[in-house]
Amino acid sequence: MIWAIAVPLLAVLSLLQTTILRHLPLLDGNLDLLLLAVLCWSLLRPEEGMIWAVLAGSFSDIFTGGPFGVTSIAYLFAAFCISFLHGRLRTHNPIVVMAIALSGTILAHLTAVALLVVFGRSLEIGYLLLYVTLPTAFLNTVGAVPVYLTLRLLHRIGVPVLTEDTE
Amino acid sequence: MSNSKRRLLIASALFAAAIGLVLLGQAGMLAPVQDLAQRAVTGVQRSISTAFFTLRDFLTAPRNLQELIQTNSQLEERVAQLEAEVVTLRDQAAEVDQLKALLGAAREAPENRYLAAQVIGRDTSPFLHYLILDQGSIAGVRRGMPVVNEKGLVGRITEVSASASKLQLITDPDSVINARIQESRAEGILVGRATGELEMIYVSQDIKVTVGEIVVTSGLGGGFPPEILIGRVVSVHRRDYELYQTAIIEPRSDFSRLEMVLIITNFEPVLIDPLLERAR
Numbered sequence: 534m535i536w537a538i539a540v541p542l543l544a545v546l547s548l549l550q551t552t553i554l555r556h557l558p559l560l561d562g563n564l565d566l567l568l569l570a571v572l573c574w575s576l577l578r579p580e581e582g583m584i585w586a587v588l589a590g591s592f593s594d595i596f597t598g599g600p601f602g603v604t605s606i607a608y609l610f611a612a613f614c615i616s617f618l619h620g621r622l623r624t625h626n627p628i629v630v631m632a633i634a635l636s637g638t639i640l641a642h643l644t645a646v647a648l649l650v651v652f653g654r655s656l657e658i659g660y661l662l663l664y665v666t667l668p669t670a671f672l673n674t675v676g677a678v679p680v681y682l683t684l685r686l687l688h689r690i691g692v693p694v695l696t697e698d699t700e
Numbered sequence: 701m702s703n704s705k706r707r708l709l710i711a712s713a714l715f716a717a718a719i720g721l722v723l724l725g726q727a728g729m730l731a732p733v734q735d736l737a738q739r740a741v742t743g744v745q746r747s748i749s750t751a752f753f754t755l756r757d758f759l760t761a762p763r764n765l766q767e768l769i770q771t772n773s774q775l776e777e778r779v780a781q782l783e784a785e786v787v788t789l790r791d792q793a794a795e796v797d798q799l800k801a802l803l804g805a806a807r808e809a810p811e812n813r814y815l816a817a818q819v820i821g822r823d824t825s826p827f828l829h830y831l832i833l834d835q836g837s838i839a840g841v842r843r844g845m846p847v848v849n850e851k852g853l854v855g856r857i858t859e860v861s862a863s864a865s866k867l868q869l870i871t872d873p874d875s876v877i878n879a880r881i882q883e884s885r886a887e888g889i890l891v892g893r894a895t896g897e898l899e900m901i902y903v904s905q906d907i908k909v910t911v912g913e914i915v916v917t918s919g920l921g922g923g924f925p926p927e928i929l930i931g932r933v934v935s936v937h938r939r940d941y942e943l944y945q946t947a948i949i950e951p952r953s954d955f956s957r958l959e960m961v962l963i964i965t966n967f968e969p970v971l972i973d974p975l976l977e978r979a980r
Contacts, residue, residue: 547824548741551832552748555822556756558956561894563826580707583714591721595737597823598830598858598866601725605718613711617704649827655873656827657894664894665826 538691539585546570547592562668564676567593571608572637573681576624577688579616586612600652607645611637627678634677638670735861742863745820746834753959758787798960801850813966819958829872836863844969847961851952852929854961869955871896878920883913898949905945909936915949922970
């Protein structure tokens with residue numbers, strides 16, 4: 534079931550990310566729908582969320598000039614950290630969803646920046662964190678609840694039996 | 701097995717898989733897969749981009765609101781039809797204007813052969829400055845080819861698949877270009893900055909650089925043809941105790957609104973990396 538939802542959804546989101554969302558910046562940041570999908574699915578099904586992270590990162594890396602796999606690791610690290618909160622928080626609370634989007638975005642960006650530096654990319658880290666990470670985190674926080682609700686609906690349709698257990 | 705142990709196991713396996721992807725990518729073994737994926741989505745990407753650019757032009761185009769208010773209600777339907785036609789025509793006219801401007805730029809350097817390419821995507825990573833173009837190896841695009849538009853240098857091709865290619869903008873933090881300040885003839889190296897500006901480093905202290913001077917490619921290093929316009933000096937940082945001065949350059953092109961570019965297809969970049977390795 535996970536593949537039936539994940540592959541087409543993440544492929545479409547990566548196309549939207551490269552063709553539309555990257556043209557709509559707030560400072561130098563953008564709404565990152567791929568990352569939001571990964572974070573929200575991690576709240577619903579943490580183990581699958583990590584698989585989504587690798588898939589989403591791979592789709593994203595097709596459209597990047599950076600080293601392949603960096604986005605996968607960055608998303609995976611964020612999904613992995615969030616998976617530990619599963620069952621400890623009331624994930625249907627919008628504040629929790631927004632807090633997860635905020636912290637998950639910051640975690641993923643810090644990981645991506647660290648990996649790019651390891652790969653020898655010369656980055657102005659202060660500028661990037663201020664003008665890319667913070668606006669992206671803000672946009673992702675704002676967009677988190679609609680994405681979460683959409684995915685929860687998909688989750689209920691796709692996995693009706695487990696829905697009650699996971700919340 | 702407890703939930704957290706199982707989760708840790710899955711995470712470890714996935715991290716290993718992701719690191720494997722990185723290593724395979726670095727070894728160039730994922731190139732065929734990336735090529736196939738890029739080829740599969742180029743058409744869709746082009747369609748979405750074109751639709752998005754059309755919508756953006758429609759929404760941001762100046763309109764005479766007074767005229768719209770005075771429109772007779774009986775004619776509204778007709779007006780809507782005409783407006784739709786106007787949008788399409790305006791979009792086509794804008795494209796023609798762009799192509800005309802590009803053609804003008806191409807005529808200025810007739811020794812170059814150009815291939816027009818449409819921007820169909822931007823880098824999904826917000827930390828890097830790359831664009832995806834709709835022309836690839838089938839059209840003769842090769843790695844290292846310089847890319848320009850009517851305003852000057854845009855960047856260079858860094859990856860090529862059959863039907864698409866990745867263009868590294870001159871503002872990418874990893875972009876390095878040998879450049880010359882046209883009036884003072886000062887030479888230096890232009891590096892991209894995350895802010896979207898360019899920094900010209902290693903400029904000799906002996907030469908007086910003034911704000912407003914034009915910066916062009918020097919052709920040194922063999923990475924770009926000489927005398928391609930890049931931008932102008934907006935500030936100069938000169939300290940007596942330093943070996944070199946630096947200048948901040950504002951590029952002529954607005955890279956956030958690029959839709960069409962020209963790839964210089966008859967320029968063979970000189971790859972000096974093997975020479976450097978041999979020297980080591």
